[in-house]
Amino acid sequence: MHNALLPLITALKKKKALSGVSALLSWDQETYMPEGSIEQRAEQLALIDSISHAHHTSHDFKSAMAEVVDLKTGLPRIDGLTESEKTMVKAVWRDWQKTNALPTAFVEELSKATALGQHQWGIAREQNKFLDFAPHLQKMVELQRKKAVFYNMEGHAYDALIDDYEPGMKMADINPLFDALRDAIIDIRKRIETSKATFVDISESHYDITKQWDFGVDILNEMGFDFKRGRQDKSVHPFTTEFNRNDVRITTRFNPNDLLESFSSTIHEGGHALYEQGLDAYWDGTPLAEAMSLGIHESQSLLWENYVCYSWPFWDGHFNKLKQYFRYEFTGVSAEQFYRTINQVQPSCIRVEADEVTYSLHIMLRYEIEKALISGDLDVAELPTLWNQRMADYVGITPPNDTQGVLQDVHWSYGLFGYFPTYALGNLYGRMLFEQAESEIPDLNGSIRRGEMLALKTWLNDKVHKVGRGTTPSELITHITGKELSVTPFVNYLKEKYGAIYKVKL
């Protein structure tokens, strides 16, 4: 590392240490904290976050940065930096610029609106009263537009919002992808609906939770999750958090009647966790040791969940292992029957309960709506009608009420606009990465069958994880695969997989 960078590295490591402390406070709140302490925990979190913000906007931080970078342009002020060091410094500068772009008064207004908005959203959802939430949503939309103005980036306001989660990705990139994806999936969904295929029912058994836990841990070990630098616990909502590269924690949840609830979340969060554990130690504390984007993060979880652990090769090799835990529960069920059953397409009103095929349609809907809200083409009052119409058109279901419709997600009340598209992008990235891995790793599917997945993990470490935030998501995909980001691999994969499962031409 260039000597002149060391003060900046020190300042960055302090920022990272504080974010790790904040993450521990949140993790503990979701896993072990006694309920009586919720207020004090909120105070502790707010305090640490304010200390962290104060550090990032401090004179000391600015000075450390000004030593090496022109504060107006982000270009290096010193000679002799490597290309990676230049990239790192530029990314630090962009983060700093964004943090400093927002006036304190605005940050406070946003923070209050978020707290109130979330609270009101919770009540409105419980009582199925969209109109009670509407003014808070309207307020949030206005604040998001303001945020985009403060960011002072070129192009559409919504592009500036996306940039917080998926750097460099713009509507102009996403629109054609999502249009094609939506039409292709609606077509697949409708064809599947014509299938007469039948499935065995595995929902009647009781699956011992300790055994579910143990099977999940077996697979985490096969994936190469490092339990010396991470752990798994239980929580109401599964999540991944990291306090640093050496302490990455996932959570899962259990349903005694649904084996797949814990299995899916263990693998999904495990995929996220491998990303965090795989970051480059050399760049600790810097953007080059941070995950690139939410979409790339999601590509890692979806790759392991869908393309590895819900694949036929996986179950061809693992169903007998599962039966060692659940001998009686699967009497008379074959590996193929099990594989087909767990991959059934069952459209749902609820995004988080959606299957792999229709999941992206939920995202298309949200993407279209938030674009229109931010641009002003859509009035908040029109949301429920539009939502239900598009649910019917896309997913083929009309939600029975707003609670199960437009009010289902916390994101907008939380001020997260531009976040939803990253879920669908994750599928596209993930599929292209997986197919590239297939072409580079000899007999990848055989390895998956045998549970020897370290080659895949190492490939992802090298190609994706160690890059950190060293480039943009679309550049990364093109660099690794040699191809432009496209929906074709994902759509073809769905056609092939579900054509076989449903015995229809897709």
Add this chain to the structure above:
Amino acid sequence: MHNALLPLITALKKKKALSGVSALLSWDQETYMPEGSIEQRAEQLALIDSISHAHHTSHDFKSAMAEVVDLKTGLPRIDGLTESEKTMVKAVWRDWQKTNALPTAFVEELSKATALGQHQWGIAREQNKFLDFAPHLQKMVELQRKKAVFYNMEGHAYDALIDDYEPGMKMADINPLFDALRDAIIDIRKRIETSKATFVDISESHYDITKQWDFGVDILNEMGFDFKRGRQDKSVHPFTTEFNRNDVRITTRFNPNDLLESFSSTIHEGGHALYEQGLDAYWDGTPLAEAMSLGIHESQSLLWENYVCYSWPFWDGHFNKLKQYFRYEFTGVSAEQFYRTINQVQPSCIRVEADEVTYSLHIMLRYEIEKALISGDLDVAELPTLWNQRMADYVGITPPNDTQGVLQDVHWSYGLFGYFPTYALGNLYGRMLFEQAESEIPDLNGSIRRGEMLALKTWLNDKVHKVGRGTTPSELITHITGKELSVTPFVNYLKEKYGAIYKVKL
């Protein structure tokens, strides 16, 4: 609360929130943290502690205090404070004065010497090489003398050190108590050694750990431990920590062959935890909502452990409950046999393994040594010989080596001088408090027998816990019991209890 105090209260709550964060970082390290993250955790802890120290020594904190108190004298600068508010402000001022009394350079020197000293102590203990540790101990003694000078308090340097753990307690108070205690216990020990009493052996069984856990939790519930404002986990060394009054956590450890290891530590830490949970919400963040001293803290754990849960009334009422968990393990064992066996006096070289009778002798030895080290009457080099001589005289055992002798405790390497006497004081306080409770709570021993211990908990809440740091330990004891602190109740208790168990005249 007086309005003028509010800025100070805000500053104190920030300090408290930071200490809670620090405590969470430590708790997590001892319970769930993956081993790979130890370095990053040390950095996080150092960072939060430095932020906390900076806050306590900041201009803002000083200003908030100067509003209400004369910084030279600690006397109030404003009218209209209640007596409690005056006491609180005085205590805040004393803490602040102590923190600010130590120059930054000295704090850093102490911190480095502690880190190095602890490290070298660990090696020396492992290798049984006292001479390798001796220079570090010498250095620590010198630094402690310096600390006492910085504190600039009247009297002996060792008194100033004790004051950090047992405010207001001085050698002049302790010496006569400990002299009497030492002589009385040595006499009791020698008489017990003449006893021909026999005991049943319960160490051969295997005690299921889940059942041990459940029985411990049953008793915690009987004691009134609030699981909505606390929790229990496992760790290598049992401890109690609190992030705030509403989040008090204890840990325990298990030995499948020794039922009492988890039972003792659960109850002992539970007693500490009741203190923290019982602090006064009104004074949150202030010294009046903090435990008074280490000795009073220990009085609470020892009271519950020894005077309640190792008593005959307790086991008379609970042995059948225990047998519900361990039916086969206790076939043919009576409640009385069990009670006598778990109270056997078995002198040990190791303080933390000592029984209730000889435990205080280990403390007398350490107290005498550290007094002499600080005053310069004893040379570090003479320690092992003196240690072994006194162990033989007091406990009746000569340690086979320094690892099991003078090197067994971490305290001195950690700079904790004046800490040891609080353990023995805890026994004296605890016994006087328990006897006062017996005199005020109708049929206390019957309640203990029946497991109805909330009356005792509430009594302790009112008499001890809610006082916070509103007075000194000896004043508190006299206020509650109407008597001067004395060894007589504790000594008489030992004579009565162990005279019966050993069937000898004590």
